[in-house]
Amino acid sequence: MTIARRKATHARHFAEAPQKTDADGTKHWITRAANFVTVVSEAAEGAVLARTDQADEYMVFVVTGSAVIEAGKDRGAAGAETLSIVPPGPSRITMRQPGLVVRVLTNKASDLVAAAGNAATYADGAPEVAPIVPWPDPVGGFKLRTYKLADVVSPDPGPLKMRLFRSTNLMINIFEPWTKRREPSRLSPHSHDDFEQMSLGLKGAFRHHLRYPWGADMSTWMEDEHATYEASPSILVIPAGLVHTTQDLGEGITWLVDIFGPPRRDFSSKPGFVLNEADYPMPQAAAAA
Numbered sequence: 001m002t003i004a005r006r007k008a009t010h011a012r013h014f015a016e017a018p019q020k021t022d023a024d025g026t027k028h029w030i031t032r033a034a035n036f037v038t039v040v041s042e043a044a045e046g047a048v049l050a051r052t053d054q055a056d057e058y059m060v061f062v063v064t065g066s067a068v069i070e071a072g073k074d075r076g077a078a079g080a081e082t083l084s085i086v087p088p089g090p091s092r093i094t095m096r097q098p099g100l101v102v103r104v105l106t107n108k109a110s111d112l113v114a115a116a117g118n119a120a121t122y123a124d125g126a127p128e129v130a131p132i133v134p135w136p137d138p139v140g141g142f143k144l145r146t147y148k149l150a151d152v153v154s155p156d157p158g159p160l161k162m163r164l165f166r167s168t169n170l171m172i173n174i175f176e177p178w179t180k181r182r183e184p185s186r187l188s189p190h191s192h193d194d195f196e197q198m199s200l201g202l203k204g205a206f207r208h209h210l211r212y213p214w215g216a217d218m219s220t221w222m223e224d225e226h227a228t229y230e231a232s233p234s235i236l237v238i239p240a241g242l243v244h245t246t247q248d249l250g251e252g253i254t255w256l257v258d259i260f261g262p263p264r265r266d267f268s269s270k271p272g273f274v275l276n277e278a279d280y281p282m283p284q285a286a287a288a289a
Contacts, residue, residue, distance in 0.1 A: 002193045002241035003215040005128045008208075009118040009237035010227055013040055019117050022047065031235045032107070032116035033196045034126035036170060036261035039103045039112060040200070040233050043067075049093040049101065051086075051109075056134070057142065057167045058105040060084040061174065061257070063202060065099015074144035081149040083174065085167045087142035100233070102200065104259055106132055106169050118237065128240050130194040132262045134168045136281045145279060149174065152275050159186075164267055164274045171263040171274075177203065177255040182247055189245040196240055197258055201232040204254030208236050211243035 011031045018027040026047040029040045041049060043065065051058070060069060062078045069076050069084050071091040078084050080099065093101065107113050138145075147165060154176055156162040161176035189209065199208070206229045212222035227236070228249070238244050248254035268274055268282050 002128075002191065002213070003220075004212050004222070004239045004241035006121055006126070006239045007222070008210055008225065008239060008242060009121055009235070010229075011117060011235040011237075012229055013233045013235065014229075014231040016117075019115050029233070029235075030112055030116045031118055031198070031237060032113050032122060033198050033237050033261070034107070034122055034129035035132050035196070036104055036106050036198075036259065037109055037112045037116055038198060038200065038235060038259060039105075040235070041101045041103070043095045043099060043101050045095055045098045047095045047098075049103065051091050054086070054088055054091060054105070055108040056088050056106055056169055058086050058103060058109070059167060059170055059172055060086055060093060061102040061104075061172070063100040063102060065095060065097040065101070067096060067099075067101065068094045069144060069146075070094070071144045076144050076146050078146055079148070083147045083149065083165055083172065085145045085165075087144060100202075102257070104170055104172065106261060128194065129196055130262075132169050135166075135263060135283055137168065138280050139278065145276070147276060155272050155275070162273075165276045166263040166268060166274050166280050168280065169262055171260040171267070173258040175256050175258075177253045178248055179253060181249070181254075184247065187245040187247065189243050191243045192238075192240055194240055195260060195262075195264070197238040197244075197260060199236045199238065199246060200257040200259065201229055201234040202255040202257060203232050204252065205230050205232075205249040206234070206254070206256070207247045207249055209245050209247070210238070213241060213243065
């Protein structure tokens with residue numbers, strides 16, 4: 001049994017000050033895990049979100065509003081509910097309309113990692129988490145790729161309706177928005193031995209149930225948590241070894257996104273389950289297993 005080595009991070013963006021505010025009023029909430037960092041931005045019209053020398057691929061999810069993304073010689077439009085994978089090197093996201101933008105980058109984005117609201121939680125480097133080892137290069141090489149969620153259908157036969165995308169270094173699961181609440185008798189408590197999960201609430205309220213398994217040393221035991229997030233956006237970072245499950249609350253639409261780094265092999269091994277698997281091959285050994 002894996003014992004959680006650190007506490008979960010609770011980042012209630014809806015109630016907390018951003019880590020950074022730009023001159024144009026754009027607000028950035030920055031939260032890290034061991035291997036990656038997520039920036040949730042309430043971006044003004046005309047705002048520019050730039051990376052001058054990004055070492056590896058990163059993901060951009062335009063939730064609301066619209067943007068133009070430039071990366072090297074590539075240029076593409078990204079409307080609301082569009083996921084883009086941006087290649088290494090310099091890139092710019094320019095907002096044509098104000099909106100909510102989520103960027104996910106690996107821990108090679110050291111400036112953002114250092115600016116995270118929970119940076120101190122990972123001061124020891126999180127040795128219990130397996131590091132990112134990049135998967136094979138994408139088919140046709142590194143370039144800007146854009147996926148409109150309206151154009152894809154979840155292959156998930158279950159009620160949660162997962163929509164998975166991967167890059168060489170990250171994986172994102174943008175669930176279909178939920179209109180019915182999850183049944184309390186059908187929750188799925190589980191843990192991950194050597195990787196972390198970040199759960200991003202985009203709409204609605206959530207209650208995250210967390211259990212810290214006990215080891216032999218009683219002095220290290222931690223109490224269970226039943227953390228309620230009354231609104232969105234919000235982020236929960238789930239450490240390796242922590243038993244967790246989530247309920248959505250209230251009326252109306254709830255919308256959740258799960259983020260992982262590196263890509264999960266269990267999800268990737270299901271043919272057709274990752275919606276952009278044709279663009280991003282698995283490692284040969286994993287594909288043959």
